Amino acid sequence: MNESDKTKGNEEPSGTQQGSEVTRRDFFNEITLAALGIAGVGAAVVTYRYLSPNVLFEPPTSFRVGSPDDYPVNSITFIQNQQVYIVRVPEGFYAVSAVCTHLGCITQWKPDDNLIECPCHGSKFKRDGIKVAGPAPRPLPHFAISLTPDGALLVDTLEILKPNQVLKV
Numbered sequence: 001m002n003e004s005d006k007t008k009g010n011e012e013p014s015g016t017q018q019g020s021e022v023t024r025r026d027f028f029n030e031i032t033l034a035a036l037g038i039a040g041v042g043a044a045v046v047t048y049r050y051l052s053p054n055v056l057f058e059p060p061t062s063f064r065v066g067s068p069d070d071y072p073v074n075s076i077t078f079i080q081n082q083q084v085y086i087v088r089v090p091e092g093f094y095a096v097s098a099v100c101t102h103l104g105c106i107t108q109w110k111p112d113d114n115l116i117e118c119p120c121h122g123s124k125f126k127r128d129g130i131k132v133a134g135p136a137p138r139p140l141p142h143f144a145i146s147l148t149p150d151g152a153l154l155v156d157t158l159e160i161l162k163p164n165q166v167l168k169v
């Protein structure tokens, strides 16, 4: 079969060029498929984000801080990742928040001054959280502290205690 035979079988109107028309059709088909694909991916992303739970992950409110033997008597230890001080006195333990009650800065234990001090606006607290200077409106709160069955100290920041409560060990 020669080239003229192929042309005879062509039923396209005269004056059109079959090769370029097919290419144009293919081009528009591909553009359409690409647009549908992009729209589909966009819809899938939006749907996934809509269906995903919008959860805020916060640190646990109850956490272990080690063994009582880890804390010498008359010591104050800053637990950085929980922003709490573990204070051991001769009578036992208590846990004091390290978050300043003024505007929420993290306080620092200053052993030379025997005070917990806030670097932001100068509030100062005794080791039991009582405010002695600065704009903080309240003392540092005491968190519940207890012993687990296996003998570890457990702090619960959801339970606020009176400052005079001490865990006797």
Ligand code: FES
Pocket (backbone or CB within 6 Å): 100, 101, 102, 103, 104, 105, 118, 119, 120, 121, 122, 123, 134, 135, 136
């Ligand atoms: S945040 Fe501590 S004194 Fe202002």
